[in-house]
Amino acid sequence: xxxxATNTAxxxxxxxxxxxxxxxxxxxxxxxxxxxxxAGRLQAAxxxxxxxxxxxxxxxxxxxxxxxxxxxYRNLGDALAKGMPLPLILAELYGRATGVSKxxxxxxxxxxxxxxxxxxxxxxxxxxxxxxxxxxxxxLDASDRVVVTTFGxxxxxxxxxxxxxxxxxxxxxxxxxxxxxNQWGEHTPIAEYAGSTDLANRAAAYGMTAHRVDGFxxxxxxxxxxGAVEDIxxxxxxxxxxxxxxxxxxxxxxxxxxxxxxxxxxxxxxRDPAPNFRSWLLQSAGWSEDDVRAxxxxxxxxVRDAFxxxxxxxxxxxxxxxxxxxxxDLVTWEDR
Amino acid sequence: xxxxxxxxxAETATEEMTAAVAMNSALDAAMAADDxxxxxxxxIADPIGGVFKVTKGLSSKYGTHRVxxxxxxxxxxxxxxxxxxxxxxxxxAEIMFFDFITVAMDQIVNHAAKLRYxxxxxxxxxxxxRTSVGGSRFGAQHSQSLEAWFMHTPGIKVVMPSNPxxxxxxxxxxxFDDDPCLFIEHLNLAYxxxxxxxxxxxxxPLGKAAVLRPGRDLTLITYGPTTxxxxxAAETLAGEGIEAEVIDLRTLMPLDLETVFxxxxxxxxxxxxxxxxxxxxxxxxxxxxxTEQLFxxxxxxxxxxxARFTPVPFxxxxxxxxxxxxxLSAARSLVRP
Numbered sequence: 001x002x003x004x005a006t007n008t009a010x011x012x013x014x015x016x017x018x019x020x021x022x023x024x025x026x027x028x029x030x031x032x033x034x035x036x037x038x039a040g041r042l043q044a045a046x047x048x049x050x051x052x053x054x055x056x057x058x059x060x061x062x063x064x065x066x067x068x069x070x071x072x073y074r075n076l077g078d079a080l081a082k083g084m085p086l087p088l089i090l091a092e093l094y095g096r097a098t099g100v101s102k103x104x105x106x107x108x109x110x111x112x113x114x115x116x117x118x119x120x121x122x123x124x125x126x127x128x129x130x131x132x133x134x135x136x137x138x139x140l141d142a143s144d145r146v147v148v149t150t151f152g153x154x155x156x157x158x159x160x161x162x163x164x165x166x167x168x169x170x171x172x173x174x175x176x177x178x179x180x181x182n183q184w185g186e187h188t189p190i191a192e193y194a195g196s197t198d199l200a201n202r203a204a205a206y207g208m209t210a211h212r213v214d215g216f217x218x219x220x221x222x223x224x225x226x227g228a229v230e231d232i233x234x235x236x237x238x239x240x241x242x243x244x245x246x247x248x249x250x251x252x253x254x255x256x257x258x259x260x261x262x263x264x265x266x267x268x269x270x271r272d273p274a275p276n277f278r279s280w281l282l283q284s285a286g287w288s289e290d291d292v293r294a295x296x297x298x299x300x301x302x303v304r305d306a307f308x309x310x311x312x313x314x315x316x317x318x319x320x321x322x323x324x325x326x327x328x329d330l331v332t333w334e335d336r
Numbered sequence: 337x338x339x340x341x342x343x344x345x346a347e348t349a350t351e352e353m354t355a356a357v358a359m360n361s362a363l364d365a366a367m368a369a370d371d372x373x374x375x376x377x378x379x380i381a382d383p384i385g386g387v388f389k390v391t392k393g394l395s396s397k398y399g400t401h402r403v404x405x406x407x408x409x410x411x412x413x414x415x416x417x418x419x420x421x422x423x424x425x426x427x428x429a430e431i432m433f434f435d436f437i438t439v440a441m442d443q444i445v446n447h448a449a450k451l452r453y454x455x456x457x458x459x460x461x462x463x464x465x466r467t468s469v470g471g472s473r474f475g476a477q478h479s480q481s482l483e484a485w486f487m488h489t490p491g492i493k494v495v496m497p498s499n500p501x502x503x504x505x506x507x508x509x510x511x512f513d514d515d516p517c518l519f520i521e522h523l524n525l526a527y528x529x530x531x532x533x534x535x536x537x538x539x540x541p542l543g544k545a546a547v548l549r550p551g552r553d554l555t556l557i558t559y560g561p562t563t564x565x566x567x568x569a570a571e572t573l574a575g576e577g578i579e580a581e582v583i584d585l586r587t588l589m590p591l592d593l594e595t596v597f598x599x600x601x602x603x604x605x606x607x608x609x610x611x612x613x614x615x616x617x618x619x620x621x622x623x624x625x626x627t628e629q630l631f632x633x634x635x636x637x638x639x640x641x642x643a644r645f646t647p648v649p650f651x652x653x654x655x656x657x658x659x660x661x662x663x664l665s666a667a668r669s670l671v672r673p
Contacts, residue, residue, distance in 0.1 A: 102456030111455035133419020
């Protein structure tokens with residue numbers, strides 16, 4: 001089931017600005033984080049999101065603030081889409097006390113309940129059952145909030161993902177399973193690890209609505225996700241969306257990715273979401289060069305400031321080591 | 337929410353019941369007190385009411401929206417409980433046999449136990465996972481005592497009662513605790529003995545051991561199913577003029593080392609007894625703690641009596657669990673070397 005693609009969706013000026021700014025912020029922060037990791041200044045396993053900018057921007061547009069999200073280690077775009085402030089994200093990447101998880105989580109573990117960003121997981125595929133639990137909570141609350149879980153194509157090989165989809169379909173839970181299909185499971189191309197590469201088809205077999213959409217096409221993705229979220233909010237049970245993209249960088253911020261076929265990568269780079277949206281703004285939305293430059297300069301400044309603030313923030317003090325292990329700090333026997 | 341435990345000294349109505357019925361009573365009281373308590377697990381709804389009947393009658397009383405029979409999906413059961421807890425609920429997940437927890441290990445160890453820390457306190461996962469263990473009649477994949485794995489994991493509490501009264505009081509405490517709790521139910525304990533269990537909301541605090549028998553000559557430290565065995569051994573030893581103090585730990589994390597140290601300071605001899613594998617089992621840490629803290633006081637090495645380093649054998653001709661003879665000979669060798 002492929003959602004119809006359209007480039008004629010009506011987006012008002014404010015929405016265009018939000019979307020462009022989110023895509024640019026994601027791209028710039030991602031590029032900078034990879035540079036920082038390669039230079040050895042960022043001691044973090046950073047998982048780039050390049051290629052997912054349109055999927056994340058579309059998700060941000062269709063979710064309400066009270067909707068909840070369970071993401072993965074490849075989470076920068078998701079976090080920005082849900083409204084998590086970039087300075088909090090970057091400070092966490094650098095392990096600073098001012099980070100969103102006080103520096104205790106790191107790049108793979110962002111949590112921010114005020115924006116509904118509930119958790120991320122570093123274990124591939126294990127966020128899906130947790131999202132099912134949040135969905136059950138929404139159903140028991142008789143709330144119309146939607147719970148989204150994002151994951152890569154590789155996660156659909158994990159047992160937990162299938163257990164979660166079966167349970168969500170069985171109980172008709174308000175969960176959007178958003179597969180950000182970047183065609184690579186770590187360093188293995190999808191055709192080498194999946195007997196059937198039609199992942200949406202697997203979800204359909206569990207008894208839930210499933211769509212496949214071009215994840216480089218902002219408008220198609222926006223339309224698909226909007227419809228999915230409306231369906232879920234109306235109480236029709238879970239929906240699976242497979243957004244087809246391509247990983248534009250290595251698996252991690254420092255990983256070599258020369259194994260990626262050059263022609264595939266070049267073709268995907270032609271569809272790089274933020275530059276393409278910029279072209280659309282100029283050609284079809286009546287924006288001037290000054291308009292796009294203004295957003296770009298504003299975004300670049302914000303990203304630079306956030307990196308500087310993160311780098312200059314203090315590390316957590318030693319007293320933080322034993323806090324948050326349990327609800328009430330327990331005696332630490334090793335230090336008696 | 338917080339429920340007040342019965343006031344000290346207050347008359348509390350009791351009823352003779354097995355631990356299985358006592359645990360049912362704890363869940364019933366918790367569900368009555370707080371509609372955020374939700375049960376999840378395979379076969380837990382009526383008419384079967386759980387393969388060990390611990391949840392019998394609860395779905396009829398509270399509805400299948402609160403007592404939710406699940407597919408055979410251990411990862412989904414625990415993961416769903418975690419998500420539910422993030423949504424403000426107090427889920428109690430049943431994993432039928434302790435061995436099956438290996439299937440859900442990722443959700444318990446990587447997620448439930450660590451979420452509070454990894455999020456800087458933002459998204460804790462206060463779930464209770466109930467599971468059963470015990471007896472060799474099910475063979476090696478239905479009988480393992482795996483508590484040391486969880487004690488070794490920062491962030492999760494580990495609880496194992498030895499009698500029906502504690503089974504009720506400790507389970508109620510787990511349900512309303514703000515940390516993830518692993519509650520281990522021994523099958524021999526669950527069905528054989530009855531005791532006068534307080535009705536209504538009854539709590540036993542987590543992290544507090546019970547001194548079951550005072551003694552001056554040595555301290556026998558145990559928990560769960562070997563508590564009965566150890567108490568019987570103490571009786572036998574008393575007949576030989578050896579007065580053993582018996583400590584039932586009740587909670588393995590937090591571990592009540594204060595009570596242990598206080599006892600061993602007086603008796604100057606200690607043996608740790610448990611059904612878990614002795615090698616690298618809970619007793620290894622307890623023995624090391626006693627040795628580090630009280631080395632100068634001890635009259636002999638801290639001994640351990642645990643299961644032999646084998647899978648749990650099926651045949652009644654074989655046993656790897658501690659036997660009365662092993663406990664008695666360890667005690668005699670320590671007191672009268």
